Amino acid sequence: MVSYIAPPDWYNEAYFIFNYVICVLQFFGFGINLIHFSILTRPHMRSNSIYRLMIGICSCDLLTQVNTFLIFSPFWIRDSSIKEEQCYMTLTYFDAFLHLHGTTVLDITQRGASWMALFMALYRTLSVMFPLNPRIQKLSKPVFAVWTILGVLVFTSLTTWMVQARRIIKPYDWDYDCDKNEIHLNETRYGVLVPNEFSAIQSKLVSTYGFIKALPSLIDPILTFFLILELRRASKRRKNCGKCSEDRTDNTTKLVMFVTISFFLLEVPNGLSHVVNGFFYDNVPVRTISVMVPVFAEILPVVNSSSHFFICILMSTQYRETAKNLFRRAVGRHGKITFVEECNSTKTHNSVKKEPVFVKVT
Template sequence: MPIGYFQSDFKDFSDSNKKILVKIANFIFFLAEKSKNAYNWLACVAVFINCIHLSILTRKSMGLNSINIIMIGICICDLVNMSYAIYDIIFLIVHPNDKCTPPLSYAMELLDYWLLSFQDITRRMTSFFGVLMTIVRFFIIKFALNRKFDTISKARFAICSIAIGFVLSSGITLFFWLRYEFVEVKPWIPPKKCSQFPPNYTVSEYMSTMAKAYSKADQTPLLTVFTILDGLSKIIPAVIYPIFTFLLIQQLRAAIALRRKTSTSMGSRLESTKSDQTTKMVILMTVTFTISEGPIGICYILEGTLPKRSVFRDINYDLMDAFTIFVAINASVHFLICLGVHSQYRKSAKELLFCERIYKNLKTSRISVTSTTSQENVPARRIAIQ
C-alpha cells in the first residue's frame, strides 16, 4: 500500500501540474485513510441500530406488505455488510499484523474467503433492494385503481423478488471468487527475535492464487462478461435512483391533489395519510441510496476506462475507499427515516421499547385515581348542600 503520491508518479505532466496533482492525490489519499478508520466505528453503530430496526420491522403491527418485506431484506443485508467490519476489528485484535504472528490456517483462510464473498453478495443485493423498493412503490401509486397491479403490493411478490436477486447476485460473485484457490507455499519460520516459539517451529502457510483453468482469464470473454455485469450491478442503481425519486415525487403530488377532490370520509383520509407516509419514507431512503451509491458507481465507471497500470487508477481506488463511508452512514439512517416519517413504525417502536405499555399503565392509574377521588367528594358535597 503506498504511503502517498510523489511527483515521480506523474511523469507525463509539467512540473507545475505535477505539484497540483500531487496535492490533490495526497488529499484524496488522506481522506481515504481517515474514512477507512471512521468506517469501522460507524459500522459498529450501524449494526446496533439495524438490530433494533430489524426487531421493529418484523413485528406483527408492521404488516407483511411488499415494501415492508423489502425493507427487512435491506436491513438484513446492511447487518451482514456492517458486521464484516466488526469481524475485521476482532480479526486484527486476535491476529495482529506483525512478524511474530503465525499465518492463518487453511480453515481460517477459507472462512475469511467465504465471509468476504458473502459480503459481496449482500452488498450488491442492498442496491438491488433499494431499486426494487422504489419501483414497487411507484407502480403501487401509479396504478392504484388497477387490480392487475395488486400483486406487487403482496408479500409473496417481494419474497420471490428477493430470492431471484439473491440467486443472481450469488451467481455473479461465485463466478469471480471461484476462480481462486488456496495453495500451500513454503513453511513459515518465525524470525529469531520471536522467542516465544520452540526450536525448529514451522507452520504451513497458504496464499490465494488464480486457478490454472483461469490463468489466462484476462483474455477470455467470460471475464469481460463478469466485469460488465458487476459494473452494471453497481452503476445502474445509481442512475435509476434519481429518476424514480423524481417520478415518485410527481406521483405523490398528483395523488394528494386527486384525494383532496375525491376523498371525503375519515377512513379514506387516514388510509391516504398512511400511504403518503410510506411514499415519503421510500423517497427519503431513495435519496440516501443515491448519495451512497452514486459516487461509488462513478468510480466503477472510471475503473473500467482507466488503464490498469496507472496512478489515476490508484487515486480512483482511494476515492472508492473515501466514498465507502457513505455506505455506513446510509445503513444507519434508515432507522431514523422510518422513525421520523412513518407513524405506524413509531407505534411499533414504542411497543417494542415498552413505552406504550408504560404510558397506558400511567394513563389507567390516573383515571382510576381521578374516579376514586370524585366518588369520595360526592357525599361531602351533598352534606355541604344539606
C-alpha cells in the same frame, strides 16, 4: 503479483485511521439495525409488503456490518505487531481468506439491499400510478415481497460468483519491504489474484459487474422523480376535494422515496471503480486508484444502513407507534408495585372494611 503500483505514503496512515472510524461506526450501526429489525418483524408490520422488503434490506445491512467489520479491522482480530508487514503486498492465509470470501458475501449483501430498495420504489410507483389495475396491485401483496427478496439474492449471488469464481489464493515466499526491495519471507504468505489465462475475460466481466453495481443508483433518480410527481398530484387531488389532512399512502410513498434516495450514492463509487478497472486493465496507475476509492467508500453502507431507522421514525406513523409499544413493553418487564383495595364485610356491624393489599404487577 505486480499488477498495482505502490500506494502513496499518506495512504497507509489514512487507511489505518479509517479502520478505527469505520469500526466504531459499525458498533452503533449494528445496534441501530438490531432495533430496526426488531420493530420491522412485529406481526402487524410484516403484513405490509413495503416493510417486508425493508426486513430484507435490514437483514442484508446486518450481514454487511459484520462482514465489513471482519475485513476492515486488522488491529482487533489480526496480528499487526510487526511493522514490516504493513508494507507487504501479501497477506496471512486468514486475511486472504477473508479478502476473497468475505468480500464475496459483502458484495451479495450490499447489492441485495440496493436492488431490494429499487424494487420497493418500483412497486410503490406502479401501485400509485395505476391504483385500479389488479395485476399491478398484486405487487403490493406481502407474499410477492418474499419472492422479490429471494429473487434478488439469487441474482446478486450469480452476478458476484461470475466475477469471484476465477480468483484464487496463491502462496508466496517473497515480497517487498518498505524500501520497495524484494525480500525472501521466513514463512509462506498469500495473495488473492486472477490467473493470467483468465485475465482477458476477467476484465470484461469486471466491467459488466461494475455496471450492474451502479445500475440501481442510476435508476433511483428516475423512480424518485415519478414518486415526487405522484405526491404533487395527490396533494392537488386533496385540495380539489377540500381535504387538508395528509393521506397515509402519501406518507408511505415519502418513506419509500427517502429510502431510495439514501441508496442513490451508495453504489456509484464502487460500481464505477469496477468499470474503470475493467476498461483500464493495462493502465496500472488508474487501476490502483480504482482499487483505493472503493476502500474508503465502504463507509457509505454503514451510514446508509443506520439512516433507515431514523427515516422510518420520521416518515411512518405505524412505525413510530410500533416503536413506542416495543419500548413500553421493554420498560414494563421490570414490573411495578400497585395498591389494590380489598373489601371485606364484618359480622358485627355488617359494614364493609377496606384493607390495602400489595400486588406486584409484572
